[in-house]
Every structure is written in C-alpha cells, then in structure tokens.
Amino acid sequence: MDHNLRFALLSAGGALLLFILMLAFVEIGRRFGRRQLSKYGEASRVGVGVVDSAVYSLLGLLVGFAFSGAAGRFDKRREMVAHQVNAISTAWQRIDLISPAKQPAIRDGFRQYLDALLAAYDHPAGSPGELRARGNLTSAQDAIWSQVIPMSLSPEDDKARMLVVPSVNEMFDAVDSERLAQRLHPPNLIYVMLILTALAGALFAGYAVSKVDRHNWTYTVGFTATVALALFVTLELESPRLGWIRIDRTDDMLLEVRQRMDAPDPTAQR
Numbered sequence: 001m002d003h004n005l006r007f008a009l010l011s012a013g014g015a016l017l018l019f020i021l022m023l024a025f026v027e028i029g030r031r032f033g034r035r036q037l038s039k040y041g042e043a044s045r046v047g048v049g050v051v052d053s054a055v056y057s058l059l060g061l062l063v064g065f066a067f068s069g070a071a072g073r074f075d076k077r078r079e080m081v082a083h084q085v086n087a088i089s090t091a092w093q094r095i096d097l098i099s100p101a102k103q104p105a106i107r108d109g110f111r112q113y114l115d116a117l118l119a120a121y122d123h124p125a126g127s128p129g130e131l132r133a134r135g136n137l138t139s140a141q142d143a144i145w146s147q148v149i150p151m152s153l154s155p156e157d158d159k160a161r162m163l164v165v166p167s168v169n170e171m172f173d174a175v176d177s178e179r180l181a182q183r184l185h186p187p188n189l190i191y192v193m194l195i196l197t198a199l200a201g202a203l204f205a206g207y208a209v210s211k212v213d214r215h216n217w218t219y220t221v222g223f224t225a226t227v228a229l230a231l232f233v234t235l236e237l238e239s240p241r242l243g244w245i246r247i248d249r250t251d252d253m254l255l256e257v258r259q260r261m262d263a264p265d266p267t268a269q270r
Contacts, residue, residue: 003124007228015232018195022224025199026206033210052204059201062194063230069186070237074247077240080178081250087174088114088257091167097160098151106147107261113140114258117175121241121251126184134179139174185238198227226231 092110095103116137123129148168151160205223209216234244 003127004242007124007239008236009249010246011232011235011243015228016194018198018231019224019228022198022202023220024203024225026209026220026224028202029206029208030205030210030215033207036207037210043088047155047206048208051151052208055197055201055204059194059197062190062197063227063234065232066186066190066194067230067237070234073181073184074237074245077181078247078250080174080181081247082253084117084174084178085253087167088254088261089183091164091171092257092261094160094164094167097163099154099160102147102151106144106151109140109144109147111135111258111261113144114254114261116140118251118254118258120179121254124239124242133179138177144168145172182241194231200233201227 014085021174046213088110092107092270095110096104098106116133120130120137145168148165151164153161164196202224209219236243240247241251
C-alpha cells in the first residue's frame, strides 16, 4: 500500500475511533447520570456545571493549541519550499557568471542535487527510502561544493566568487531548514492528553444530558464529530507530504525548476 494512502487511512481511522469512543463515553456518562439521579435526585447535579466548564475549557485549549500549531507549521513549510525554489533558481542562474568551461559539470551537479531532493520528498520523513534519498542529497551537495570552492579561488572567476558561493550556501541552508522542519512536531503527550480530555468531556457531556429521557443526537453527534474532525485535520496538517491535506502544489514549483534545468545549456550556444 502506498505510504500516502496508509497515512490517510490511519489518520481517518484514528479520528473515527475517537468519534466512536466519545459516543460510548457519552452513553456511559448518561447512564451513570441516570442512575445517580434516581438514587440522589437533584442533589446529584450539584457542581456539574463547574466541572463541565473546567473540562471543556481544557479541551478547547488543547484542541486550539494543537490545531493552531499544526496550521502554523503547515504554512511555514510552504514558505520554506518557496524559499528553496527562489534559492535554487538564483544559484542556477548565477552559474552563468562562472567560466563557460566549468559550467557543465556544476550544472550536472545541480540536476543531481534537485533530483535527490525531489526523491526525498516522495518518502515519509525518517523512512528508509527518505534516508537513502537524503544520503544521495548529501553526496550531491558535497559534489557541488567541491566544484564551487576551487572555482572561486581562480582569478578569472573573481566576480563569480562574490555571487555564486553565497547563493549556493543559501540554497543548502534552505533545503536543510525545511528538512529539520519536517521533524518538528508537538510531543506525543499533547495528543494523549487531548484524547483523554476529549473522552472526559464526552463522559461529562453524557452526565449533563442524563436528566433528559430521550437522546439528543444532534448535540451528541455534533460534539463528538467536531472534536474528532479537529483531531483529523490537525494530524493531516502536521504531515503535509502525506494524507489528503498536502503541499503538492508548492512542490510543483520545484518540479518546474527541475524542468528548466533540462533546457539547452547556455554555454553550448557560445
């Protein structure tokens, strides 16, 4: 099974499981509330509003924190890819400043570097395929650097040294920054606490509606589905190269840069 589909099914399955568990906890809370009401009467309702408010406030805080952080990191990742595109394009254009005889080898290195980068994006972060692609990326980076540094020391490439070396360095930094951003996620304890708080909120919600004889399905399903959907979207935003919420359109800009690299070599026309 494709890893993108696998992640999408896992995130959807996790949200569905939370939805079912919350429905079950609402029913448990409702039955417990009915039992307490028949045993103690209205005295069983004392303090319910205070406890509910505390639990719902904590649940809202955790959902807002997780969702807002995931959305912010999602936008940041798109900005980083755009920065990669600009840095790679600039460095590629500045190769024209190098002596014509040295350009073909450096341009081939750029092509291999971008091919390895795109291959790395085809695999989940930390997977064996991604690690292999990152190894190729590092080798391509070292090859480019080993060509650029000797070139920058030659007198005829004095002007190129002032522009090419900084742009190549910026290109490497942009790619490394996005690679590190792929691994920045909230601690798993945040999600564990969010799930436990959601279940506690469902339990108290069931207790709160136990005074009514009939189920209020609109309230129950609306509450549980909203929390489960928020968790699903949060998980999707945390992994924008997997699942259904993706940054593929941003990655298309890298593909466009790679296609431009296959255009006729400018040095061939000189």
